[in-house]
Amino acid sequence: MKKVKQLAQGLRRKWKEIGLLSAMTLMEARQAFADGLPTMEAPEQTGDGGIMGYSQGYMYQGGVLVGLAVSTTAFIVVAYAAIKKFHLATERGEWGNFGLTAVVGAVMLVLTIWLLTKAAPILSQ
Numbered sequence: 001m002k003k004v005k006q007l008a009q010g011l012r013r014k015w016k017e018i019g020l021l022s023a024m025t026l027m028e029a030r031q032a033f034a035d036g037l038p039t040m041e042a043p044e045q046t047g048d049g050g051i052m053g054y055s056q057g058y059m060y061q062g063g064v065l066v067g068l069a070v071s072t073t074a075f076i077v078v079a080y081a082a083i084k085k086f087h088l089a090t091e092r093g094e095w096g097n098f099g100l101t102a103v104v105g106a107v108m109l110v111l112t113i114w115l116l117t118k119a120a121p122i123l124s125q
Contacts, residue, residue: 042054045057045061060123067119071112078106078109082098082102085101
């Protein structure tokens with residue numbers, strides 16, 4: 001029974017050593033992979049620097065990215081609606097609905113982009 005306990009303790013110790021060695025190997029490999037990566041750039045709007053300035057800069061850039069996603073989504077929705085109305089207009093001859101959809105969609109896109117452009121400087125404050 002004593003030999004079994006000693007064997008179990010020896011195995012546990014070996015597994016700990018193997019685990020520690022594996023962890024150290026993975027950390028070294030991660031460092032080797034990270035050596036070729038470029039350094040992270042600071043955001044354009046850093047303010048006074050420090051962690052708060054960087055956080056605000058990254059939030060500003062995130063807000064601009066969300067605005068870009070909203071504009072892109074609006075463009076895709078308007079394009080889809082215009083294509084759908086064009087398809088209906090070619091089938092039924094209702095060109096007035098297609099024209100109305102195209103004009104309202106274009107106005108909506110211009111208004112969306114204009115509002116997001118006005119909102120970007122407000123976010124930087």
